[in-house]
Amino acid sequence: MYGYSRSIIRGVIVAVVGLLLAAPSLGGLKAGDRLPDLASFHLEGRLPDKLLGRVVLLDFWASWCGPCKASFPAMERLHRLYRDRGLTIVAVSVDEKRENMERFVKSMNVSFATARDANQKLVAAADVQSMPTSFLIDRAGSVRFVHAGFHGVQSVRKYEEEIERLLKEPPP
Amino acid sequence: MRRITSSDLIPMPILSRASLAAALPLLIAGCAAVKPWQREVLSDAIMQPDRNPMSNQLTDHVYFSREAASGGRTVGGGGCGCN
Numbered sequence: 613m614y615g616y617s618r619s620i621i622r623g624v625i626v627a628v629v630g631l632l633l634a635a636p637s638l639g640g641l642k643a644g645d646r647l648p649d650l651a652s653f654h655l656e657g658r659l660p661d662k663l664l665g666r667v668v669l670l671d672f673w674a675s676w677c678g679p680c681k682a683s684f685p686a687m688e689r690l691h692r693l694y695r696d697r698g699l700t701i702v703a704v705s706v707d708e709k710r711e712n713m714e715r716f717v718k719s720m721n722v723s724f725a726t727a728r729d730a731n732q733k734l735v736a737a738a739d740v741q742s743m744p745t746s747f748l749i750d751r752a753g754s755v756r757f758v759h760a761g762f763h764g765v766q767s768v769r770k771y772e773e774e775i776e777r778l779l780k781e782p783p784p
Numbered sequence: 785m786r787r788i789t790s791s792d793l794i795p796m797p798i799l800s801r802a803s804l805a806a807a808l809p810l811l812i813a814g815c816a817a818v819k820p821w822q823r824e825v826l827s828d829a830i831m832q833p834d835r836n837p838m839s840n841q842l843t844d845h846v847y848f849s850r851e852a853a854s855g856g857r858t859v860g861g862g863g864c865g866c867n
Contacts, residue, residue, distance in 0.1 A: 672821070674824065676823075676827045732821055741820060743821065
């Protein structure tokens with residue numbers, strides 16, 4: 613009887629250890645990390661040639677996400693306002709179907725760069741916890757601020773404040 | 785007379801210790817977390833339990849007013865039918 617209980621306990625321990633090993637890394641992309649080389653993730657779409665030396669807003673979105681739809685006009689406004697001062701926006705779609713992404717981008721008529729993470733490798737590496745999630749990266753290529761979700765005016769004010777702050781920093 | 789123990793109820797040859805120990809991790813590992821970027825299908829309108837909130841509100845109001853029935857969904861009240 614005791615041997616039987618021991619087997620169950622052993623099984624539970626094996627299961628817990630297995631789950632811990634199988635669990636995705638809790639790392640992800642967070643403030644202080646370096647922005648990985650986007651080219652290595654083979655994103656669909658054309659990325660801006662030069663990101664280093666620019667303040668980058670890397671946004672993960674999907675056509676099926678309501679707040680993402682609300683965030684696009686705000687990002688377009690930010691892009692028009694700050695692009696000449698050094699802001700680059702890269703909006704990465706996690707849509708599984710290319711046509712859904714294209715339809716969305718066409719309806720939004722935005723001037724910033726859009727790409728699709730077809731294999732969902734970049735978004736997995738970034739380990740975003742909600743949609744949309746955006747990362748503000750400084751001129752040196754380090755993640756400085758992370759925005760989970762889009763909360764209308766409140767988010768826009770925060771973006772403006774942070775972008776202004778990063779634009780004032782000297783290039784590396 | 786011998787007392788019945790739990791080992792009599794679960795015959796060990798059938799459900800061996802090894803198979804039980806092997807099955808447990810498999811059962812637990814069957815739970816999969818859906819990542820935020822994998823929720824395209826879940827976010828589809830057809831997956832929503834409450835696809836027409838206004839219609840449901842009206843139906844609830846009818847149940848509440850005519851049948852003095854309330855609760856079960858979102859309408860509160862004591863079921864007095866006075867609303």
